[in-house]
Amino acid sequence: MPDTPAIEVSRLVKAYAGVTAVNDISFKVARGEILGFLGPNGAGKSTTMRILTGYQPATSGEVNVCGVSVALRPDEVKRQIGYMPENNPLPEDMRVSEYLYFRGRLKEIKRRMLGPRIDEVLELCDLKRVRHKIIGQLSKGYRQRVGIAEAILAEPPVIIMDEPTIGLDPHQILIVRDLIASLRGRMTVIISSHILPEIEMTCDRVLIINQGRVVAQGTPADLRRDVLGHSTYHLEVAGDTASLPLLLATIDPTLTVTAEGQPDGEGFRRLTLSTANDRELGESLLRTLSSQPYRLRALSRTNPTLEDVFLAATRRSWDVKSGDLRKK
Amino acid sequence: MKHFFTLLSHEIRMLLVSPSTYLAALLFLSFMGFIFTTILESYSKAPLELSPAHVFFQLFWLPVLFMVPMLTMKCLAEERRLGTIETLLTTPVTTTEVVLGKYGAAYLLYLALWGSTAGFFLILRKFSGDVRFMDPGPLLGGYLFIAVSGLLFVALGVFASSLSRNQAVAGILSFTMIFGLIFGLSFLAGSSILHREALQPARQAVEYAQILTHRDDFTRGVIDTRQLLFYLSGTVLALIFSILGVEAKLLHS
Numbered sequence: 001m002p003d004t005p006a007i008e009v010s011r012l013v014k015a016y017a018g019v020t021a022v023n024d025i026s027f028k029v030a031r032g033e034i035l036g037f038l039g040p041n042g043a044g045k046s047t048t049m050r051i052l053t054g055y056q057p058a059t060s061g062e063v064n065v066c067g068v069s070v071a072l073r074p075d076e077v078k079r080q081i082g083y084m085p086e087n088n089p090l091p092e093d094m095r096v097s098e099y100l101y102f103r104g105r106l107k108e109i110k111r112r113m114l115g116p117r118i119d120e121v122l123e124l125c126d127l128k129r130v131r132h133k134i135i136g137q138l139s140k141g142y143r144q145r146v147g148i149a150e151a152i153l154a155e156p157p158v159i160i161m162d163e164p165t166i167g168l169d170p171h172q173i174l175i176v177r178d179l180i181a182s183l184r185g186r187m188t189v190i191i192s193s194h195i196l197p198e199i200e201m202t203c204d205r206v207l208i209i210n211q212g213r214v215v216a217q218g219t220p221a222d223l224r225r226d227v228l229g230h231s232t233y234h235l236e237v238a239g240d241t242a243s244l245p246l247l248l249a250t251i252d253p254t255l256t257v258t259a260e261g262q263p264d265g266e267g268f269r270r271l272t273l274s275t276a277n278d279r280e281l282g283e284s285l286l287r288t289l290s291s292q293p294y295r296l297r298a299l300s301r302t303n304p305t306l307e308d309v310f311l312a313a314t315r316r317s318w319d320v321k322s323g324d325l326r327k328k
Numbered sequence: 329m330k331h332f333f334t335l336l337s338h339e340i341r342m343l344l345v346s347p348s349t350y351l352a353a354l355l356f357l358s359f360m361g362f363i364f365t366t367i368l369e370s371y372s373k374a375p376l377e378l379s380p381a382h383v384f385f386q387l388f389w390l391p392v393l394f395m396v397p398m399l400t401m402k403c404l405a406e407e408r409r410l411g412t413i414e415t416l417l418t419t420p421v422t423t424t425e426v427v428l429g430k431y432g433a434a435y436l437l438y439l440a441l442w443g444s445t446a447g448f449f450l451i452l453r454k455f456s457g458d459v460r461f462m463d464p465g466p467l468l469g470g471y472l473f474i475a476v477s478g479l480l481f482v483a484l485g486v487f488a489s490s491l492s493r494n495q496a497v498a499g500i501l502s503f504t505m506i507f508g509l510i511f512g513l514s515f516l517a518g519s520s521i522l523h524r525e526a527l528q529p530a531r532q533a534v535e536y537a538q539i540l541t542h543r544d545d546f547t548r549g550v551i552d553t554r555q556l557l558f559y560l561s562g563t564v565l566a567l568i569f570s571i572l573g574v575e576a577k578l579l580h581s
Contacts, residue, residue: 017580053418056578075420083418089411093346105334106419150415 004067006031006158006188007052012061014047014212021047023212025061029205031157032185036203037192038310044212045192046086049160052190053083065158079108082151086162088144092136096127096146099135100153107154117153124182125149126175141172148176158188165198177202196307208313216313223309232258232274232302233285238267239294248273251284268297331421335429339403343437356395356441363387364448379463381449382547385470389510389540392481396506399437400485401499403430404574408493417578427486427570435482442474466547473546477539480559481506483566490573510539 007029014022022044029035039045050056052063054074063070065077091099097118104114122128125145130138135146144167151159164180165173173195180202183189193199199206200220208216208223216223241260248255254276261270275281282301289296343349367383370376376383404427407413416426449467488502489495513534516522522531535541542555 050414055414055418075422078418078420081418083415085411085414085418087411089415091342091410091412093342102334102338103415103419106331106416106421108330108420 004064005029006033006066007190008062008064008067009048009052010062012048012051012063013059014044014051014056015059020212022051022058025209025212025214027207027214027217029188029190031188033205034180034184034189034191034203036199036206037190037209038196038199038206039192039209040314043209045209046162048209049083049162049190049192050085052160053081054078055083079154080156080158082154082156082159084147084151084161084164087166088147090135090143090146092134094135095132096135096138097122097131099146100150103150104153109154117155121149121153124152124179140167141169144168144172145176148179152183152187156187159183159190161189161191163192163194165193165195173198196310208310210314216309220309223313232272233281234298234300234302235271235273235285235289235296236268236298237271237289237294237296238263238269241269241271244271244294247288251288252279252281255281268295329425331419331425332428332432335421335425336432339429339433340436343433349437352395352398353441353444356391357444360391360445361448363390364445368452379466380452381463381466381470384448385466385473385543385547388470388474388477388543392478393503393506393510395441396438396478396481396485397488397499397502400434400482400489400502401495402489403434403486404489404570405493405495405498408577409495413574423571423574427490427567427574430489431483431486431567431570434486435478438478438482439475442471442478446471465549469546469549469551470543472551473543476546476556476559477542479563480509480566483563483570484509487566487570487573490570490577509537513537514540 005028007027009028010026012022012025013020025044025048037045037049047056051058052065052070054070054077057071066080068076068080070077094102100118100121101114104118105111109117122131125148127142127145127149130142133142135143138146144164148161148164151161165176168176177198180189180191184204191199191202203220205219206217206223207214216226218226241257245257248257252275255273256275257271258274259270259272263269273285280301282299285299286296364380364384367380371380404413407416413426417423484505485498485502488505489498491501492498517531517534517538521527522534536554537558542552542558545552545555
């Protein structure tokens, strides 16, 4: 069944005693896609991931992994998934190679294949030097990579990692990012993270959840457009700014000044413009503002980062929630 | 049950590479050796009717009460505290296999520790040259009793460990359960509450579950299938509860 999506979640709900951790989440992940899972702490990321792996049962809803229902056939699903939990728990008193051997046997890799495969993942995760070390004595970065090596060990079609880059230094993050990118197309990967540039660089698609609900999803570019709905320009301009709005309206009707600074010694002030238009307006701005009594010193278009998207999306969902409360 | 032997051999391996196992074995053997010498000393003072093996196994509860909690308190509590149970249960392994693997390893260690006390009797025989000290009846019966009752005690320890993520709590819980099983029931049998006519069935049940009486029967060479059944069914029950204990924590975690 190669045409079924790798992961299909519909109307997933998970309620603990009194608290709804995951509230009616639905999404799909195509095969070979890398999905980033974003959300503030306690948004339900880890819970969703645990349900996907079959570790925790859902309260209601349906989850299919590679067309197999997690609730009905958990054993089959567990063979399709490589999972690295939050905080990456590892046994303290085993050697790296021993641990991988033990996990490989549990994941039903044939004895004959296991040795070469362990060598392969040790190489991939740059763990060769520590293969005979005891896990309890490894540094955080190594431990994290042992967890990742373990998740990809059995070459499962779906890999789920809960915050794989937490506690790594920038160099190690780079290694992990390359590692995840190298899985693209072969395996479906779901990662959750707080480090937004991280997600933006590795993931094909991003899912932002907040308080148990999906508040936005799409490619990072889509999200910028949908969630923020505007692009921003920064200018440094000298001249009378009172007539500026009229002039700007001739370039684009939605272009407005959102912030205006005080003029400095040379009479230049910093302006922030905002527009709902997706088109690049830099050229027309340059042409308009340099031909008039204005003098233009700097012009830049700011690309909203995923951080802005994330903040906007999570704030918006809070607004929606408090709106609901007011109605009641 | 495909993964049972993988898990069991992993657990045994972890026990064998851990220094604490050898330390525990050393302390256990010195403690048992102390008991054994004390028994022999009393024999050297005055002739006694019972064989040394008989007296030795009468004190079985002393090491059991301390050793079983220490052997088992770690097994499931530690997995949950570290969170490794999550990685374990997201592989194609069932909870039953995990619990049985842990139980099997703890029970084998228990047997190995007790089995090493057989050395005392061999040494005694070699140096005393007296065959009467090596009465095989009570000896075999005693070790059989240790093996059979150990099934239940270790299972209770595993059950206690499945209930808490704190090792100390699990240890105290299993100590209490084993203490209650051995001495609580014997106290209950002696109390006058159960002597009423209406409580006759309850009294019968309590009398049937007298572990100290079972020990005497075994060391006398009387092997009753009802007693075997008591330990086997108790073991199965405790293990089922352990599996449920682990799964219940997953549901409500």
